[in-house]
Amino acid sequence: MVYVNGAGFTKIGLLWEYSLEDLAVEAALKALEDSEVKSVDAIVVGNMTSGVMNSQENLGAVIADSLGMAGVPSIKVEAACGSGGAAIMWAAISIMSGLFDSALVIGVEKMTDVTDIPDQTSALATAANARYESSLGASFPSLNALIMREYMKEHGLSEEDFAHLPILMHKNAVDAKHAQLRFRISLEDYLKSPYISEPLRLLDSSPIGDGAAALVISSRRADESVEISGFGAATDVVSICQRDDLTRLRSVELAAKRALKMAHLEIRDIDLVQIHDAFSVMGYLNLEALGLVERGKAHIRVEGGDFNRDGWLPVNPEGGLKARGHPVGATGVYQVAEIYLQLSDRAGRCQVEGAETAIAVNIGGTGSNASVHILRRC
Amino acid sequence: MVYVNGAGFTKIGLLWEYSLEDLAVEAALKALEDSEVKSVDAIVVGNMTSGVMNSQENLGAVIADSLGMAGVPSIKVEAACGSGGAAIMWAAISIMSGLFDSALVIGVEKMTDVTDIPDQTSALATAANARYESSLGASFPSLNALIMREYMKEHGLSEEDFAHLPILMHKNAVDAKHAQLRFRISLEDYLKSPYISEPLRLLDSSPIGDGAAALVISSRRADESVEISGFGAATDVVSICQRDDLTRLRSVELAAKRALKMAHLEIRDIDLVQIHDAFSVMGYLNLEALGLVERGKAHIRVEGGDFNRDGWLPVNPEGGLKARGHPVGATGVYQVAEIYLQLSDRAGRCQVEGAETAIAVNIGGTGSNASVHILRRC
Numbered sequence: 231m232v233y234v235n236g237a238g239f240t241k242i243g244l245l246w247e248y249s250l251e252d253l254a255v256e257a258a259l260k261a262l263e264d265s266e267v268k269s270v271d272a273i274v275v276g277n278m279t280s281g282v283m284n285s286q287e288n289l290g291a292v293i294a295d296s297l298g299m300a301g302v303p304s305i306k307v308e309a310a311c312g313s314g315g316a317a318i319m320w321a322a323i324s325i326m327s328g329l330f331d332s333a334l335v336i337g338v339e340k341m342t343d344v345t346d347i348p349d350q351t352s353a354l355a356t357a358a359n360a361r362y363e364s365s366l367g368a369s370f371p372s373l374n375a376l377i378m379r380e381y382m383k384e385h386g387l388s389e390e391d392f393a394h395l396p397i398l399m400h401k402n403a404v405d406a407k408h409a410q411l412r413f414r415i416s417l418e419d420y421l422k423s424p425y426i427s428e429p430l431r432l433l434d435s436s437p438i439g440d441g442a443a444a445l446v447i448s449s450r451r452a453d454e455s456v457e458i459s460g461f462g463a464a465t466d467v468v469s470i471c472q473r474d475d476l477t478r479l480r481s482v483e484l485a486a487k488r489a490l491k492m493a494h495l496e497i498r499d500i501d502l503v504q505i506h507d508a509f510s511v512m513g514y515l516n517l518e519a520l521g522l523v524e525r526g527k528a529h530i531r532v533e534g535g536d537f538n539r540d541g542w543l544p545v546n547p548e549g550g551l552k553a554r555g556h557p558v559g560a561t562g563v564y565q566v567a568e569i570y571l572q573l574s575d576r577a578g579r580c581q582v583e584g585a586e587t588a589i590a591v592n593i594g595g596t597g598s599n600a601s602v603h604i605l606r607r608c
Numbered sequence: 609m610v611y612v613n614g615a616g617f618t619k620i621g622l623l624w625e626y627s628l629e630d631l632a633v634e635a636a637l638k639a640l641e642d643s644e645v646k647s648v649d650a651i652v653v654g655n656m657t658s659g660v661m662n663s664q665e666n667l668g669a670v671i672a673d674s675l676g677m678a679g680v681p682s683i684k685v686e687a688a689c690g691s692g693g694a695a696i697m698w699a700a701i702s703i704m705s706g707l708f709d710s711a712l713v714i715g716v717e718k719m720t721d722v723t724d725i726p727d728q729t730s731a732l733a734t735a736a737n738a739r740y741e742s743s744l745g746a747s748f749p750s751l752n753a754l755i756m757r758e759y760m761k762e763h764g765l766s767e768e769d770f771a772h773l774p775i776l777m778h779k780n781a782v783d784a785k786h787a788q789l790r791f792r793i794s795l796e797d798y799l800k801s802p803y804i805s806e807p808l809r810l811l812d813s814s815p816i817g818d819g820a821a822a823l824v825i826s827s828r829r830a831d832e833s834v835e836i837s838g839f840g841a842a843t844d845v846v847s848i849c850q851r852d853d854l855t856r857l858r859s860v861e862l863a864a865k866r867a868l869k870m871a872h873l874e875i876r877d878i879d880l881v882q883i884h885d886a887f888s889v890m891g892y893l894n895l896e897a898l899g900l901v902e903r904g905k906a907h908i909r910v911e912g913g914d915f916n917r918d919g920w921l922p923v924n925p926e927g928g929l930k931a932r933g934h935p936v937g938a939t940g941v942y943q944v945a946e947i948y949l950q951l952s953d954r955a956g957r958c959q960v961e962g963a964e965t966a967i968a969v970n971i972g973g974t975g976s977n978a979s980v981h982i983l984r985r986c
Contacts, residue, residue, distance in 0.1 A: 281686075287735055288735040288976060290843065295846045301859075302843060308668075359670060361627070462681075463681035464679055465679060595669060
């Protein structure tokens with residue numbers, strides 16, 4: 231068995247006063263303090279762009295050293311925006327191996343020190359296929375716009391139908407102290423917001439931000455432990471032009487199936503969900519891939535309140551990638567850290583009542599990789 | 609138990625006709641063919657600079673996709689020049705966990721498509737500390753030159769004393785078909801070679817090259833399996849200016865201690881060694897950290913022939929990083945792939961007679977991370 235025994239994270243935002251290491255250290259020290267653990271057997275860092283954005287690779291050693299933990303084995307795991315989830319999964323695997331008793335997982339991304347070239351959009355585009363996508367000018371907003379356009383065509387949707395998810399996410403984030411965008415938005419705000427890549431708007435898009443989140447995981451159960459009951463990962467074809475179905479996240483379907491099987495659960499057993507809503511359409515596709523909504527119907531269910539904090543099945547009660555924020559390599563760790571707080575009744579004003587089990591979906595690229603974690607109250 | 613059941617690699621060199629994916633695919637298909645395995649449960653890619661040099665992150669998914677294996681969980685592990693060794697270790701951990709039966713490890717680096725800025729030296733400098741080293745102009749040749757100068761001072765050595773290791777490595781590489789620099793060098797050649805960063809010369813330095821190596825590892829033993837009996841990793845302080853001893857590789861000492869303990873072996877039980885001789889002085893420090901030579905005496909032992917292919921303890925029989933080549937993130941996988949061929953008596957003209965156990969040391973930065981693997985004939 232693998233348990234989460236502590237979590238910590240920084241506020242997300244334009245944190246000019248923090249370096250990459252500062253972010254990682256703050257989150258890690260909070261997680262260590264929360265877990266009452268003094269030392270760990272391994273460190274796994276989830277990060278995507280430290281090489282391109284911060285001229286810093288060898289990030290495992292750099293962060294171990296910054297923590298005063300030189301000596302401890304430490305690596306960086308990269309899986310684009312899915313780096314954080316991948317880091318948790320591989321750390322959990324190491325606990326299951328019996329080789330390590332405890333591990334520190336740190337997701338970190340420092341996105342605001344990039345001055346000119348490569349800018350953030352170019353740096354993030356390294357998650358796309360360099361030969362068939364990014365070298366031809368495709369960026370993540372434009373790739374998601376293509377997917378959104380196809381999704382609209384398939385299901386006869388209007389642009390307005392995409393407003394419901396960001397409206398809910400912004401509403402939820404108001405209560406999350408660490409969230410980047412703590413203000414409500416209205417349908418009118420959404421429709422007034424500029425196109426980034428038509429039909430995708432500014433208010434469909436998660437913000438650029440700095441942040442770090444950390445978990446202490448262990449084979450030992452403590453008072454406030456939450457169990458990692460299952461996990462799974464999968465990849466998919468990277469270039470969307472080579473996929474046979476543009477609006478289906480096969481990696482999420484497969485990863486969720488593997489995670490649920492490992493946890494001996496079905497999706498209807500889940501009480502709380504974290505989805506990867508980097509763009510509104512991705513949020514909808516996440517819900518579909520989990521089997522929570524029929525294809526093309528997610529907008530109706532979101533608008534109807536099913537996924538509100540007090541709804542049928544709460545989704546992203548802290549505001550998701552859209553409003554809590556999306557420091558890319560850190561996001562997967564934020565998701566599980568927030569579930570940990572929820573399942574140990576410490577989520578403050580974001581608390582969901584009575585949740586026993588939760589699922590987190592973290593993806594990379596346009597779904598070319600995904601990891602899914604299932605957590606359960608002990 | 610974890611076994612290596614197949615290995616494959618490309619020639620190392622300036623492979624203009626290969627893309628990053630081409631390299632990975634060639635090595636992986638060879639390893640799969642060698643192992644007679646058709647599918648694997650996970651892929652772990654060791655790579656350092658695909659983001660900075662090739663504008664390609666999300667490398668796990670990109671390579672799984674290129675192999676026609678979309679669906680299989682796949683991540684990139686980054687630990688600077690130690691990425692390959694780290695990838696093997698974490699793949700082995702996943703086999704030990706019982707979660708996966710088989711895994712494909714691919715180390716790959718495509719270093720020759722970088723046209724201007726960042727050039728290779730800058731890209732490699734991301735393995736140093738960005739705040740205290742690389743941003744101040746320190747490159748890996750200059751950092752190693754500082755270490756070399758200190759080592760010379762401590763032990764009263766001349767520049768000539770560093771020639772013995774590259775001379776041996778070049779001699780060994782002549783017999784390795786996949787090696788990048790298949791020619792002998794003399795002491796005179798060494799002393800005539802230009803300084804890169806005084807006192808470190810061109811012929812102290814491993815070359816820039818493209819290459820990929822792959823392993824199929826599994827919980828199942830096959831006919832030509834070689835056992836991974838032990839492994840260990842460690843980090844050290846990253847900036848050399850903050851280390852208390854500039855000429856001691858504590859990460860290697862610690863990683864080797866952990867690996868030997870796991871394998872229930874002592875260093876005197878080892879018959880064959882792979883060291884990380886990115887620069888001559890690093891090669892000497894590797895031998896010292898393993899406890900194979902007294903500090904400051906490595907040059908005498910190398911010159912005396914102790915580490916020749918038919919010597920007391922063969923070291924890098926294929927020519928090491930210096931002459932076989934050093935495609936950074938691939939190097940650790942080449943080392944273990946070569947041990948696999950040695951211990952299954954398929955190393956051709958590089959074959960060492962009668963070796964039963966072998967050790968591989970792969971480091972990142974100036975030793976800020978290290979992984980050590982111990983393999984044993986089944």
